[in-house]
Amino acid sequence: MSTGEGWPAVHDGHRDADLPVNPFLTLRARYGMLLGEDDFMTLIGNGRGKLMLHNAWLHGSGIVHGYQVRVDVDAKAGTHTLRVSSGLAVDGLGRELHLGEDWCGDLAVLIRNFAGEGTVDGCAQERTVHACLSVHLAPYATAPVPALADPCDLSRQHTANSRVVERARLTLRPGPCPERPSAPYHRLRVLLGLEEAEAGDRSGCEAARAAAHIAALPEERRAPALLHAFHQLAAQDAADLAPFTPDDGPPSLFPQDDPGAVLLAGLRLQVHGYGKDLRLLDHDVDLRGRPTLLPAATFSDLVCGLAPALLASHTAVDAGGPRVERTIERPLPDVLRLRVTARLLRGSLAGHPVTVTSLSEHGWVREDIARIEHDPDDLTLSVLLHDPPAYDLVRIVVRGTGPTPVFGARPQVPLAGLVGGPAGSEDDGHDAILTLRTGRAAHGESNGDGGGKKLRADEEDAP
Structure with missing residues (x-):
């Protein structure tokens, strides 16, 4: 010793x-x-x-x-x-x-x-x-x-x-004991959330962009996209690896020259x-x-342990209900227009299946909906309000659940939620929920200055 x-x-x-x-x-x-x-x-x-x-x-x-x-x-x-x-x-x-x-x-x-x-x-x-x-x-x-x-x-x-x-x-x-040295395959570790990309870290930022792109994809497309990015970034990481090369000699065969001691x-x-x-x-x-x-x-066992989470979205069979796209158009200050993927059953729009609320420091305000219009050819669902939203933060809920959900025309099944969301069944779908900010100028848009505006929304699916 x-x-x-x-x-x-x-x-x-x-x-x-x-x-x-x-x-x-x-x-x-x-x-x-x-x-x-x-x-x-x-x-x-x-x-x-x-x-x-x-x-x-x-x-x-x-x-x-x-x-x-x-x-x-x-x-x-x-x-x-x-x-x-x-x-x-x-x-x-x-x-x-x-x-x-x-x-x-x-x-x-x-x-x-x-x-x-x-x-x-x-x-x-x-x-x-x-x-x-x-x-x-x-x-x-x-x-x-x-x-x-x-x-x-x-x-x-x-x-x-x-x-x-x-x-x-x-x-x-x-x-x-000394800290463990940094692990190789930096791009892969950033892609999988094990490391963060620092300022000026080109390889890390490349992996971070790939991770953000995958996260924004619909759920059923994430697994193949992740596998593709994994292979690409692994190839680049492996290409960057090189044997240890001393200043005064030829390169070694090994990743390091000093064998080091193994920490116990x-x-x-x-x-x-x-x-x-x-x-x-x-x-x-x-x-x-x-x-x-x-x-x-x-x-191998660990990979199989992750499989249920990866396969959950594919085990349920979608009944083919219509879905709401993840953008909101605002052609007029008091009009919110959504796009859907299939024709809607017009009678299902009569039971108040859409609600619009806005939020202030004092609480929520339920906006008054004048009527709901559906264009089956353009596949749009327009919500016409009596007045523009009272406050900046606006939340729209299109019901796919409960006693009066929106139904599709063919097949006649409930709204399945947002595009890329979980599967909907013949008996129950999912609510499509979109949250957006109209801008503080919403109170003065009666002159139509907001016409044709397409707003970015933070969206979610409610089970």
């Missing part, structure tokens, strides 16, 4: 001669060919390199299983034992970090060299200390065998190690005293910051 002195030297698997990595170079053995050490290194490095590339680019760094972290307290003995269970992880170079058996250590002993950490004025005895527990690869060579060498070479080695153990080593460092847990410790007199008073283990790699089967 390394503590407090920084990271121990770790062999980078893509540069260490004992752990070769050459995913695009393989052995072509020929009949009668004499195979040497370099040939076997080439053979080993091909499969190893391909697996590392796959892990690093497609999965990234994280915990696969295990590596549970806990602190066991023995009140009678006054000890706190840090325990880490066996587990498997993947580091930033795609190498597997396998801890074959549980590990434990006296936590007070492990943090004694954190003596200066967490002090307030240099003299405080009781204080809070933060530490970060992580795992990294620390391979070592073993299993020596006799080595062939020139007998005249006095500096020759008589044995050479024949095995490399890819050991996982735990490290406890002082201070809080953050520790917050309440301690008293220093050195051998240090005692732990309280502790907290935080696993939330560590990355976790999920199997493909789990992703």
